[in-house]
Amino acid sequence: MMDYDVIVIGGGVTGTAIAWYLARYDIKVLLLEKECELCEGASKANSGIAHSGYDPEPGTLKASLNVRGSRMLHSLASLLDLDYMQNGAMVLAFSDSDLKKLEKLKERGSANGVSYSEMLSKDEVLRRERNVSKDVKAALFFPTSAIICPFSLVYAFAENAAVNGVEVRTSAPVTGIEKRRDGFVIHSDDLSFASRSVVNAAGIYADRISAMVVPEYFSLTPRRGEYVLLDKTEGFVTSTLFRTPAELGKGVLVTPTVHGNILVGPDCIETGEKDNTATVSKGLAAVMESGRKSVPELNYRTIITSFSGVRAHPDGNDFIIDMPCPGFFNAAGIESPGLTASPAIGEMAGSMVAEYLKAKKKNNYIETRKKIVRASSLSPEKLNDLIATNPGYGRIVCRCESVSEGEIVEAVRRGAVTLDGVKRRVRAGMGRCQGGFCTPLLLDILSRELNVKKEMLGKKGPGSEVLV
Numbered sequence: 438m439m440d441y442d443v444i445v446i447g448g449g450v451t452g453t454a455i456a457w458y459l460a461r462y463d464i465k466v467l468l469l470e471k472e473c474e475l476c477e478g479a480s481k482a483n484s485g486i487a488h489s490g491y492d493p494e495p496g497t498l499k500a501s502l503n504v505r506g507s508r509m510l511h512s513l514a515s516l517l518d519l520d521y522m523q524n525g526a527m528v529l530a531f532s533d534s535d536l537k538k539l540e541k542l543k544e545r546g547s548a549n550g551v552s553y554s555e556m557l558s559k560d561e562v563l564r565r566e567r568n569v570s571k572d573v574k575a576a577l578f579f580p581t582s583a584i585i586c587p588f589s590l591v592y593a594f595a596e597n598a599a600v601n602g603v604e605v606r607t608s609a610p611v612t613g614i615e616k617r618r619d620g621f622v623i624h625s626d627d628l629s630f631a632s633r634s635v636v637n638a639a640g641i642y643a644d645r646i647s648a649m650v651v652p653e654y655f656s657l658t659p660r661r662g663e664y665v666l667l668d669k670t671e672g673f674v675t676s677t678l679f680r681t682p683a684e685l686g687k688g689v690l691v692t693p694t695v696h697g698n699i700l701v702g703p704d705c706i707e708t709g710e711k712d713n714t715a716t717v718s719k720g721l722a723a724v725m726e727s728g729r730k731s732v733p734e735l736n737y738r739t740i741i742t743s744f745s746g747v748r749a750h751p752d753g754n755d756f757i758i759d760m761p762c763p764g765f766f767n768a769a770g771i772e773s774p775g776l777t778a779s780p781a782i783g784e785m786a787g788s789m790v791a792e793y794l795k796a797k798k799k800n801n802y803i804e805t806r807k808k809i810v811r812a813s814s815l816s817p818e819k820l821n822d823l824i825a826t827n828p829g830y831g832r833i834v835c836r837c838e839s840v841s842e843g844e845i846v847e848a849v850r851r852g853a854v855t856l857d858g859v860k861r862r863v864r865a866g867m868g869r870c871q872g873g874f875c876t877p878l879l880l881d882i883l884s885r886e887l888n889v890k891k892e893m894l895g896k897k898g899p900g901s902e903v904l905v
């Protein structure tokens with residue numbers, strides 16, 4: 438049996454952020470993810486907003502970690518080479534009761550430590566965002582709000598953790614945990630790992646992992662949120678456009694993504710099913726209608742895909758970051774703003790673990806990480822130089838997103854084993870045709886690089902094979 442100081446369960450943004458933070462200590466860390474790729478849970482299906490922090494209830498972990506996380510992301514964007522852009526957010530008011538809510542949000546933002554917000558008149562809103570509905574009465578603007586590619590954050594945390602010595606195992610579902618006098622034994626199918634401590638960051642399944650050690654400690658309710666994603670439309674909207682918050686969340690937003698698409702959603706449906714990420718026509722219709730209240734000219738003929746993500750809603754409505762028994766830590770109930778808060782959650786949970794283990798910092802910690810080069814973003818001179826060293830960067834495989842073979846090979850080298858893994862790392866198959874053209878070519882490259890038969894390859898692992 439292999440021995441570790443800490444095992445982190447879950448390869449979403451929470452687990453990878455904790456592993457990233459722990460990587461600066463001189464300890465043996467293992468991250469276990471049940472799927473064959475990282476970033477398979479809520480971390481792959483969300484709005485991709487780095488929230489400024491006006492929404493959470495003051496005094497909660499959500500509020501403090503949101504504001505801290507938003508600031509940390511701002512500096513991590515260059516350190517970890519993230520796909521991130523500070524575009525600002527407007528909360529739009531369409532009625533007198535909305536206007537009252539804006540006043541409350543402004544106060545709440547200040548109470549949470551959001552550094553600045555500005556009330557905009559109708560004219561000012563329409564001057565900045567010409568496609569917003571003329572029915573708008575005013576808006577509250579938060580300049581520190583940003584957009585981020587959620588996949589880029591998960592891979593950045595994981596790659597930086599790995600380069601600093603963290604071991605990452607995928608296709609490793611935790612099936613049982615035994616509490617021993619000096620630590621824990623974690624079972625993953627036929628394998629077992631001993632560890633002095635454990636961090637539970639298993640997303641919507643964190644209640645089940647927790648129950649393996651501390652029975653009936655908390656439960657999580659799955660709340661699904663659906664989206665439509667529109668093709669790239671330069672400058673159609675520039676800020677993230679929120680409605681005033683509703684009972685079950687921040688309501689339907691319209692936002693540019695960091696890659697230039699338009700995203701509309703989400704709704705909030707309690708399905709009772711942890712794995713239910715279906716989209717349903719009724720839900721999508723409501724999302725689209727709500728989006729048009731903010732931006733009437735949204736052109737739904739340009740929708741390229743729809744998707745949904747599942748929020749892990751905790752009973753107490755706040756993040757659960759604690760140590761309910763010695764050496765066992767929870768980072769659970771991490772619903773929105775969990776993506777934004779992730780570096781701060783990593784810092785908080787990671788510091789708790791380090792203190793428990795009395796861990797010392799390493800002196801050879803590597804702080805930076807570089808993303809995969811985007812051939813299409815290079816100048817002709819730089820691209821020619823790159824092609825001279827690796828001709829694969831001159832062969833375009835995904836036409837919609839201009840992704841070269843060199844980038845896809847690098848995605849495989851960094852851990853992609855599925856079509857989705859390639860797509861999330863370099864955007865091949867993410868564009869207008871959604872892989873209609875490049876899927877056969879991607880299968881060829883994956884098969885060649887991984888040395889497996891094409892029939893074995895799938896969209897997201899066993900059961901999703903493409904060829905028969």
Ligand SMILES: Cc1cc2nc3c(=O)[nH]c(=O)nc-3n(C[C@H](O)[C@H](O)[C@H](O)COP(=O)(O)OP(=O)(O)OC[C@H]3O[C@@H](n4cnc5c(N)ncnc54)[C@H](O)[C@@H]3O)c2cc1C
Pocket residue numbers: 446447448449450451452469470471472475476477478479480481482483484485486487488609610611612638639640641642643646661662663703745746747748749771772773774775776777778
């Ligand atoms: C619709 C929606 C919109 C959102 N929008 C935003 C936003 O704009 N901004 C923001 O800040 N936040 C947003 N969030 C919240 C954010 O997405 C989540 O807080 C965050 O992704 C949670 O990450 P996680 O790692 O805790 O969970 P997950 O990403 O779900 O990761 C948990 C991982 O644990 C793995 N796992 C589960 N069980 C086991 C096991 N037994 N063994 C091993 N591994 C296991 C899973 O496979 C999964 O990979 C949104 C969430 C949703 C659903």
